[in-house]
Amino acid sequence: MVRVRFAPSPTGYLHLGNARTALFNYIYAKHNNGKLILRIEDTDKERSKKEYEELLIDDLKWLGIEWDEGIDKGGEFAPYRQSERTEIYNQYIEKLKQSGHIYKCYCTPEELEEERKRALAEGRPPRYSGKCRNLSKEEQERLEKEGKSYVWRFRAPDGENIVFEDLIKGLVEINVNEFGDFVIVRSDGSPVYNFVVVIDDALMKITHVIRGEDHLSNTPKQILIYRALGFEVPKFAHLPIILGEDRSKLSKRHGAVSVRAFREEGYVSEAMFNGLALLGWHPKGDNEVLSKEDIISEFDIEDVHNAPAVFDRAKLKWLNGVYIREKLDLEDLTKRAIPFFEKFGYEADFEYYKKVMEIIRDSLETLNDIKDRAFPFFVEDYEIEENGKEFIQSETGKAVLKLFYEKVKDRENIDRNEFKKITKEIQKELKVKGKNLFMPIRVALTGKTSGVDMALLIEALGKERVLKRLERIFEFIS
Ligand code: GLU
Numbered sequence: 001m002v003r004v005r006f007a008p009s010p011t012g013y014l015h016l017g018n019a020r021t022a023l024f025n026y027i028y029a030k031h032n033n034g035k036l037i038l039r040i041e042d043t044d045k046e047r048s049k050k051e052y053e054e055l056l057i058d059d060l061k062w063l064g065i066e067w068d069e070g071i072d073k074g075g076e077f078a079p080y081r082q083s084e085r086t087e088i089y090n091q092y093i094e095k096l097k098q099s100g101h102i103y104k105c106y107c108t109p110e111e112l113e114e115e116r117k118r119a120l121a122e123g124r125p126p127r128y129s130g131k132c133r134n135l136s137k138e139e140q141e142r143l144e145k146e147g148k149s150y151v152w153r154f155r156a157p158d159g160e161n162i163v164f165e166d167l168i169k170g171l172v173e174i175n176v177n178e179f180g181d182f183v184i185v186r187s188d189g190s191p192v193y194n195f196v197v198v199i200d201d202a203l204m205k206i207t208h209v210i211r212g213e214d215h216l217s218n219t220p221k222q223i224l225i226y227r228a229l230g231f232e233v234p235k236f237a238h239l240p241i242i243l244g245e246d247r248s249k250l251s252k253r254h255g256a257v258s259v260r261a262f263r264e265e266g267y268v269s270e271a272m273f274n275g276l277a278l279l280g281w282h283p284k285g286d287n288e289v290l291s292k293e294d295i296i297s298e299f300d301i302e303d304v305h306n307a308p309a310v311f312d313r314a315k316l317k318w319l320n321g322v323y324i325r326e327k328l329d330l331e332d333l334t335k336r337a338i339p340f341f342e343k344f345g346y347e348a349d350f351e352y353y354k355k356v357m358e359i360i361r362d363s364l365e366t367l368n369d370i371k372d373r374a375f376p377f378f379v380e381d382y383e384i385e386e387n388g389k390e391f392i393q394s395e396t397g398k399a400v401l402k403l404f405y406e407k408v409k410d411r412e413n414i415d416r417n418e419f420k421k422i423t424k425e426i427q428k429e430l431k432v433k434g435k436n437l438f439m440p441i442r443v444a445l446t447g448k449t450s451g452v453d454m455a456l457l458i459e460a461l462g463k464e465r466v467l468k469r470l471e472r473i474f475e476f477i478s
Contacts, residue, residue: 002034003207006060006067007197009041010052013258014059016250016311017212017242020276024239024304025210026065027277030296037204038070040081043196048083059259062269063276064292069204077204082196089191092199092229093152093184101228102184104150105132106143127180128153152185154224162220167208167237168304174220182221194221202231210237210301237301240280243308250311262316266340266367270327271320280309289322321365333357340367346378352460359456375446376457380469382447384476388439391449392477396432397440401477403430404441405470414463416455444473 006022008014014022029036038060042048057072069075079085096102105128107115112128119126133155135143144150160176184195197218201209216238226233244254256262262272270291277295278288281304290298324333334354341353348356360373375382384392391397407422408414414422423441427433442454445466458466 001207002029002032003037003205004029004034004210005037005039005201005204005206006065007039007041007200007211008056009044009047010049010056011044011047012052013260014056015257016259016276016279019059019063019259019272020242020279021211021239022060022065023063023273023276024281024299024301026067027296027299028208028210028301029068031299034207035068036066037075037077037206038067038073038080039200039204040071040083041193041197042081042083043190043193045083055260059263062263063259064269064273082200085196085200088203089196089199093191093195096154096184096228097152099228100155102152102154103133103181104135104140105153105181105183106135106140106148106150107131125178127177128182130181133181149187151183151187153181154184154221154228156181156221156224162223164219164223164233164236166216166219167235167301168240168306169213169216169238170306172216172219174217176220176224179217179221184225194218195225198222198225198229198231201234202226202229206234208235208237208301210239213238213241237304240305241308242279243310245310245312247308247310254311255313266369267316267320268323268328268336268367271316271323274323275316275319278315279311280304289319289327317365324364324367325362330354330358330361333361337367337370340370341374341378344371344374346370346374348378352377355460359452359460363452373452376448376452377460380465380472384443384447384473385449388443388447388449391439391443392473394440396430396436397443398477399430400426400432400437400440401444401470401473405467405474408463408466408470411463414466415459419455419458445469 004025006025008018008022026036028034038057040053042053053071060067067073069077069080071080074080093102107128115129116126132150132153156176156179158176161173162176163171163173166172182194183192185191200206219236219238223233242250244250246254250257256265259272273292274288274290274295277290277299281299282288283290283294283298328336331354334350334357337357338350338353341348356374356377359377360370363373364370392401403426404422407425411418411422423437427437430437438454439449442451443449445454445457445461446452461469
């Protein structure tokens, strides 16, 4: 039984890197009929916030990621929030004390900083000297009487090579001397990430640890803890780092990087899901537009690339356009578009929104594009674009508009076919065609020289609104 986990720290918005980690864990679990566990790593009391936890859950759900056990769901291995597991951690700290795997270290931050500087100056990897490793009971008591505080360090086996087979990176070999004896419990008694993560993963029976490459260097320390406690070591898969197009680590400098920001820009979840899956993985065929189900059935963790993944913003936008134009059902798309219409102050009923979406969806890349594309369907007091003015102020333009107005007025109602008939009649009667015929109408009804299909706009507006718009323009040009 595959059991994987996503273990975010609630210290900010869910960013692309973490969302990709969550997604790959989810896909891997689904592909193998396994389980996904959502665990909250909130041991950093200063930076962890309940509201971030809620936003995180909301973003994960929006993306279509579901978990089987976790903070909001419970499960056999609850609690799933690290801040509620202190008792459990203390039991295992006690074990490591008993077995002698950890020892008290009294070195002050200043002393450690000195050591670090010296090592760097001499070109050695900075690591703890081992000064407090073999203090006698008497020495320890003396130091504590002097009021010295201490941390607990793990006694790492000098010079040993820690070797493990990473499912993505291949064989990884890191020598203990690169990091030395590391801290397990801070001076305030709180255990560190490398320790609690092992306890949780072991007790929650995690089989595969899938996470970002930035945790690769933590892995040998964690393996040492697994061994010291007699736990089985899980399999590891470290996902490639995500870079911006300039090949530096993806960050805010590159623009929006949180899932929430993409949501607010009008990305749809299916496109996000699809786009995130392509960060480090590629389907076998050429088609990159894949549904969640396709991705789940095709995905294998071993096919994830070792090389860095470059985040291609333009491609994600393109994908989003594909989902908006071709993949989503109109009713569903309209529901998702409503908050955007509202955000831009475009008020209408559902049927009208739906009609507008049907007309403009082909021209949208994000739902934010609704602002410009839907403008002519909602705004009556538009301004006339500078280079559009000649079309409605010229003699031909005026004549076209006058006749167009008469003909619309004479009709019971107006739809796309009536519009075509009317323009044909005008063409015959006034002997104008092409630009000279269509531009005055477009500019008069939208204020712009390009944009939406006029027949469809006019059909959506209906007779009365078309007449009102023309009347306003006549005041302007007379
Ligand atoms: N809380 C850690 C993070 O957000 C999780 C690390 C892990 O998956 O082991 O980076």
